Amino acid sequence: MPKVLEISDYSFWYPDGTQALKEINLEVDEGELLTVMGRNGAGKTTLCLSIVGIIPNIFPGEIKGRINIMGKNPIEHYVYEITKDIGLVLQDPESQIFTHSVLSEVVFAAENLGLPRDEIIERANWALEIVDLKGFEKAHPRNLSGGQKQRLAIAAALVTKPKMLVLDEPTSQLDPVGTREVLATLKKLKEEEGMTILMTEHKTDEIAEISDRIVVLEGGRIVEEGEPAEALTNIELLRKLMLKPPEIGEFYWELKGRGVPVDKLPVTLTEGEDTLRKLFEGGIVIAKDFTPNGRQRTYGDIVIEVRDVSFEYKTQPPVKALDNVSFTIREGEFVGIIGKNGSGKTTLMKCLVGLLKPDTGKILFEGEEISNFTAKERAKRMGLVLQNPDTQLFSLSASQEIEFGLRNIGISQEEIVRRRDEVLKLVGLEQYENLHPFQLSFGDRKKLAVASIVAMNPKVLIMDEPTTGQDHRGRYEICDLAKMLNKRGITILMVTHDMDLVAKYTERVLVMNEGRVIFDGPTREAFKRIDTLRQAGLMPPRITLLARSASNWGIRQDILSVEEFLRSLERREVGLTCPS
Amino acid sequence: MPILAYTPGDSIIHKLNPITKLMVIVLVWITSLVSFDTMTFLVLLSLLLIFWILGKISLGEMVTIIKLLLLIFLVFTIINGFMYFRGKTPLFYVLGYPFTVEGLLFGITLSLKVLCIVSSIPILTRTTTISDLIGSFAKMRIPYTLTFILATAINFTDMINEIYQNIKESQLLRGYSIDEMNFLKRIIKGYAPLFTPLILLVLKKASTMDLAIEARAFGASKRRTYISEPKFTIYDIVFIGIVAAVSITLLVLNIIYGKIMLILPT
Numbered sequence: 146m147p148k149v150l151e152i153s154d155y156s157f158w159y160p161d162g163t164q165a166l167k168e169i170n171l172e173v174d175e176g177e178l179l180t181v182m183g184r185n186g187a188g189k190t191t192l193c194l195s196i197v198g199i200i201p202n203i204f205p206g207e208i209k210g211r212i213n214i215m216g217k218n219p220i221e222h223y224v225y226e227i228t229k230d231i232g233l234v235l236q237d238p239e240s241q242i243f244t245h246s247v248l249s250e251v252v253f254a255a256e257n258l259g260l261p262r263d264e265i266i267e268r269a270n271w272a273l274e275i276v277d278l279k280g281f282e283k284a285h286p287r288n289l290s291g292g293q294k295q296r297l298a299i300a301a302a303l304v305t306k307p308k309m310l311v312l313d314e315p316t317s318q319l320d321p322v323g324t325r326e327v328l329a330t331l332k333k334l335k336e337e338e339g340m341t342i343l344m345t346e347h348k349t350d351e352i353a354e355i356s357d358r359i360v361v362l363e364g365g366r367i368v369e370e371g372e373p374a375e376a377l378t379n380i381e382l383l384r385k386l387m388l389k390p391p392e393i394g395e396f397y398w399e400l401k402g403r404g405v406p407v408d409k410l411p412v413t414l415t416e417g418e419d420t421l422r423k424l425f426e427g428g429i430v431i432a433k434d435f436t437p438n439g440r441q442r443t444y445g446d447i448v449i450e451v452r453d454v455s456f457e458y459k460t461q462p463p464v465k466a467l468d469n470v471s472f473t474i475r476e477g478e479f480v481g482i483i484g485k486n487g488s489g490k491t492t493l494m495k496c497l498v499g500l501l502k503p504d505t506g507k508i509l510f511e512g513e514e515i516s517n518f519t520a521k522e523r524a525k526r527m528g529l530v531l532q533n534p535d536t537q538l539f540s541l542s543a544s545q546e547i548e549f550g551l552r553n554i555g556i557s558q559e560e561i562v563r564r565r566d567e568v569l570k571l572v573g574l575e576q577y578e579n580l581h582p583f584q585l586s587f588g589d590r591k592k593l594a595v596a597s598i599v600a601m602n603p604k605v606l607i608m609d610e611p612t613t614g615q616d617h618r619g620r621y622e623i624c625d626l627a628k629m630l631n632k633r634g635i636t637i638l639m640v641t642h643d644m645d646l647v648a649k650y651t652e653r654v655l656v657m658n659e660g661r662v663i664f665d666g667p668t669r670e671a672f673k674r675i676d677t678l679r680q681a682g683l684m685p686p687r688i689t690l691l692a693r694s695a696s697n698w699g700i701r702q703d704i705l706s707v708e709e710f711l712r713s714l715e716r717r718e719v720g721l722t723c724p725s
Numbered sequence: 726m727p728i729l730a731y732t733p734g735d736s737i738i739h740k741l742n743p744i745t746k747l748m749v750i751v752l753v754w755i756t757s758l759v760s761f762d763t764m765t766f767l768v769l770l771s772l773l774l775i776f777w778i779l780g781k782i783s784l785g786e787m788v789t790i791i792k793l794l795l796l797i798f799l800v801f802t803i804i805n806g807f808m809y810f811r812g813k814t815p816l817f818y819v820l821g822y823p824f825t826v827e828g829l830l831f832g833i834t835l836s837l838k839v840l841c842i843v844s845s846i847p848i849l850t851r852t853t854t855i856s857d858l859i860g861s862f863a864k865m866r867i868p869y870t871l872t873f874i875l876a877t878a879i880n881f882t883d884m885i886n887e888i889y890q891n892i893k894e895s896q897l898l899r900g901y902s903i904d905e906m907n908f909l910k911r912i913i914k915g916y917a918p919l920f921t922p923l924i925l926l927v928l929k930k931a932s933t934m935d936l937a938i939e940a941r942a943f944g945a946s947k948r949r950t951y952i953s954e955p956k957f958t959i960y961d962i963v964f965i966g967i968v969a970a971v972s973i974t975l976l977v978l979n980i981i982y983g984k985i986m987l988i989l990p991t
Contacts, residue, residue: 194936203939225945233940239884240930241937243877245731249856252952259946266952283733283854287883301941500894524900535929536888537895539921549918550899583925597899 146174149309149341150196155210156365157191157200165191167365168210173309173343178335180352181345183362184387184616185587189345190236192362193313195219196343198227215308229258232302234312236614238294238319242301247273247289248282250297255304265304272300275338276330291486292323296330303334310334312344316351317614320486320642322682324348328355347616349391350687353377353412361386378410387618392645392688393417396707405430405716414687418694425698428717432699435713437669442652445476446511448605448636449497449527454506455660456492466492467503468660474638476604479631481647481668482640484657485682490640493657494607497638498529510605521554528603532610534594538582543574546582547597554601568596572626588619595626605636612643624650645686648672648705656681669703729850730883737960738780739852743861745961746849749776752972757841763830765975766837772971773844780852790843797839802832855879860953869949877934885927892922 150173157166165188173179183189194200198219201208212219219227235241244250251272255265273279276296286294295315302310312331316324332355334340346352352359352373359376361369363386369376377383380398383390390398394412397420401407405424411417424430456467466489474480482490495501496508499515508515510526518526531537540546544565551561569575572592577585582593591611599606608627612620624639624646631637641647647654647668654671656664658681664671671678672685675693684690692704692713704710738746753769760766777784791798805828806816812825849858855876862872893903896918906915 197940199936199939203936223945224939225942228940228942229945233936235933235937237933240933243880243934243937245855245876245880249854249953254941256950256952257942257945259948259950262950262952262954265950269952298937305942495894498898500897520897520902520905521900524898529898531891531895531898533891535926536891536922537899539918549901553900601899 146176148172149175149177149215150343151213152196153211153213155195155212156208157195158207159204160206165206165365166195169365169367171360171367171370173341175308175341176335176339178331178342178355178357179344179360180356180358181343181360181362182347182349182352182388183345184618187362188365189362190313191365193233193311193343193345196311197231197233198222198224199233225257228254228307229305230308232299232305232307232310234295234298234302234310234315236314236317238291238298241298242286242294245285246282247278247284247286247297250286251300251304253301253304258305268304268306269300272303275303275334276300277326290323291319292326295319295323295327299327299330299334307340309341309343312342314345314347316346316348320682321644321684322485324351331355347389349377349383349389350393353391353394354414361388373412374409377412387616389617392686392707393691396688396691396710399707399711400430400714403711403716414690417687417691421691421695425695430714430716432695433713433715435701435709437701437703437705437709442477444478447473448476448511449474450507450509450512451493451497452507452509454493454496454503454508456496456501456503458492466660467496469506470660470662471506472655472662472665474605474636476636477631477634479628479637479650479652480639481651481654482638482657483642483644483647483654483681483683485642488657488681489660490657491609492660494529494609494638494640497607498527499523500529524550524554524601524603526603527605527607528598528601529607529609530591530595530598530611532613534587534590537594537597538590541581542579543582543585543593544569544578546593547600550597550601564600564602568600571599571629572596588615588622591615591619591623592626595623599630599635603635605638606630607638607640609640610642611639612641612646620646642683644683648686648689656683658682669705672705673703729847731854732782732851734781734852736779736781736852738776738848740958740960741852741964742955742957742961743849743853743858744865744955745957745964746853747861748965749968750845750849752968753845754842756972756975757838760838760975760979761834762979763834763837765979766834766841768971768975769841770837770844772968773841773848776848777844780848782847782851786847787844791840794836794839794843798832798836801835801839802829805829805832805835854953856951856953857955860951861955863949863951870944873943881931884930885923888926888930889919889923892919892926 152169152171155166155169156164158164181189181192191200195212196214200206202224214227215230217227242250244253248269251269252265255268276299278293278296278300286297289297316327328351331342335342356373359371359373360367361376369379369382377391378394378398380390380395391412393414394410397407397410407420411420450473452471454467454470458464458466470493484490492501496503502516515523538546540549547565547568548561551564569578572595574589574592582590585593611623620643627637627639628650651668654668655662656671656677663681664674664677672689678685688707688710689704692700692710693702696702700713756769806824807822807828809825809828809831812828814826815823816826816829817824859872859876863869901918903911903915903919
């Protein structure tokens with residue numbers, strides 16, 4: 146198989162001396178789909194930018210070793226000479242789209258290359274067809290969904306007819322629908338167009354299903370390489386590196402560890418279902434009586450009451466974002482608000498904290514209408530942590546950042562100092578109190594943003610997509626923080642599309658679709674209703690789906706985690722030891 | 726909705742060649758700039774109003790434009806009311822200084838002049854896509870780097886506005902409301918919590934955008950292709966004909982009757 150990319154002994158140092166890549170040796174075959182995993186800061190982006198020559202041609206630094214991309218060494222060429230053959234797609238769909246219509250975005254690179262007009266139009270049609278955006282030519286990119294924007298970025302890279310695509314975390318900003326759309330597009334490109342693809346990605350469950358090969362980076366070095374069935378079942382390594390093992394792989398790895406004979410550890414759902422069927426049919430495992438821990442506790446009084454709230458954005462044409470929404474939240478609850486982008490989640494949150502005023506209906510906080518409160522009074526009662534922490538950080542140090550809100554709501558100096566120290570400790574940033582917020586990692590900046598809200602002592606804390614842009618470790622850290630705050634009595638509302646986190650942390654979910662609440666009830670109940678979730682563009686975690694496939698053998702349909710599934714199985718001869 | 730942004734549509738004005746619309750604007754500007762005659766401006770405004778209606782641009786936006794410019798109009802009228810050198814018919818006195826009828830009329834005329842100039846712009850911007858505009862600029866041999874900067878700046882303004890709104894919201898969530906501050910407090914320290922993150926975020930976005938532009942072969946070829954090829958049709962000729970006829974007539978009349986029509990009672 147001809148090689149499209151050969152990287153030999155490649156190391157890279159940024160001008161400040163940080164070594165981002167260490168002796169990388171990597172080859173990519175024509176038509177291969179290679180996924181590079183690794184936590185934030187492992188060197189994934191540096192690798193992508195080095196391949197297309199943006200490093201070191203635009204971002205300089207010191208290099209050792211060599212990259213050979215289709216016979217060219219990127220160092221010796223202009224970036225456009227490389228990107229003619231290698232399309233680059235970046236993480237944030239917003240900032241890589243810069244024209245005013247879908248068509249002009251797609252043709253941009255081809256126009257720049259000075260290709261004949263007819264050929265450009267032909268190529269644009271082809272590219273839009275592949276990414277399934279035909280008919281959107283005249284639309285403004287601003288009006289597209291996240292998944293559509295990212296597919297547009299792919300089309301814009303395809304128009305030069307590259308031999309290879311390099312994608313840097315193409316789905317990290319997307320909801321489950323967007324993620325599926327983008328990954329399906331990549332699969333199609335590989336299968337139908339024979340495209341060679343290298344992408345960096347965190348979502349292991351999805352990667353397992355489309356990748357030919359996985360490379361794991363840690364501290365700039367390749368620490369694991371192999372087919373998904375090998376690399377993604379090296380559970381010990383993935384756990385050690387704080388990467389998320391695919392649930393199916395993790396489940397079988399645990400089973401094997403408990404003495405159940407599994408030859409080849411499956412990583413995809415289909416493989417998992419096959420293996421499970423064989424295990425049951427062969428009588429190797431049987432279902433065991435298992436009652437999951439009740440998640441519901443007794444809660445306090447009603448803190449928030451939403452009554453028939455509707456809201457419409459007065460755009461052209463107007464968009465109805467909330468349609469007769471009603472629910473109540475009790476003190477001490479941990480509620481997940483789930484749904485695809487555009488289902489009304491963020492609008493609802495903004496109405497709750499008074500950033501938007503509903504057209505009709507009422508929102509009561511402890512019986513009083515929130516529209517009667519001033520901004521300061523609201524801030525003392527309800528806190529909302531927005532998605533991007535960088536929209537609020539402006540102080541010269543982490544501690545000043547926390548003091549800012551406290552001063553605004555008129556807290557005494559003594560109390561400010563006390564609360565500041567308390568919350569810094571709470572989120573584990575006490576050693577960084579004097580650092581400039583932008584010197585912190587993205588995950589820590591997020592924690593700082595949470596801390597600055599929590600310091601104001603709100604009764605209810607709302608988190609809007611707290612896990613977007615974070616790696617596996619960051620996602621769990623922020624959710625653990627929410628859990629801890631919840632235990633201290635703060636009511637938590639978490640808006641998210643991370644289904645495994647919803648399954649793990651929340652007690653109740655509101656499922657939203659097209660501005661309505663289409664389900665409101667216990668989390669376990671929600672994951673039983675696959676049709677409702679599908680309607681909302683969501684899917685239960687893979688492990689729940691695997692468990693459902695074994696319902697004929699007596700497995701519960703509402704399994705929420707690998708651990709629960711393990712506890713509901715018994716090995717015939719020996720009897721499985723239950724994990725604690 | 727930004728009053729200058731393109732709105733999709735298929736009106737006659739939408740179908741005109743951008744160069745035609747650009748020429749209409751230039752003609753209106755020249756006429757408005759050289760003239761000081763109320764009638765001239767009223768004729769021009771009526772013409773523009775017809776174009777607005779033909780282009781299906783909401784007349785409510787004319788009201789928005791007037792509202793935005795109201796402060797300037799007031800300043801013009803007040804200054805001229807008191808200071809106009811030909812002013813001799815006092816309307817009222819403030820601290821002994823007369824506010825004259827001539828000054829008032831001059832101020833109004835000046836305001837109409839500005840209104841003509843401003844309200845001609847949407848005829849181009851609201852009905853023309855940026856790619857068509859860039860395509861036309863290319864035909865006029867304006868360098869692509871310049872037009873690209875212009876086009877990107879237009880898009881960037883929207884983005885900056887969006888980021889600014891997000892920042893304002895996040896600070897509001899910490900009890901910080903710039904809208905509730907008085908003017909002095911706002912100027913002295915009000916904007917730091919808003920502008921600091923804004924600058925940092927915009928720089929970050931700009932740097933990613935720079936990557937995306939580089940990765941998409943910007944500047945690769947000396948002869949760039951433009952897929953947008955606006956053509957001239959009979960409508961273009963008719964439109965330019967009408968506007969040119971009106972403008973030239975007005976200019977000639979202004980020159981002939983200049984002194985008589987320049988301003989009311991001299």
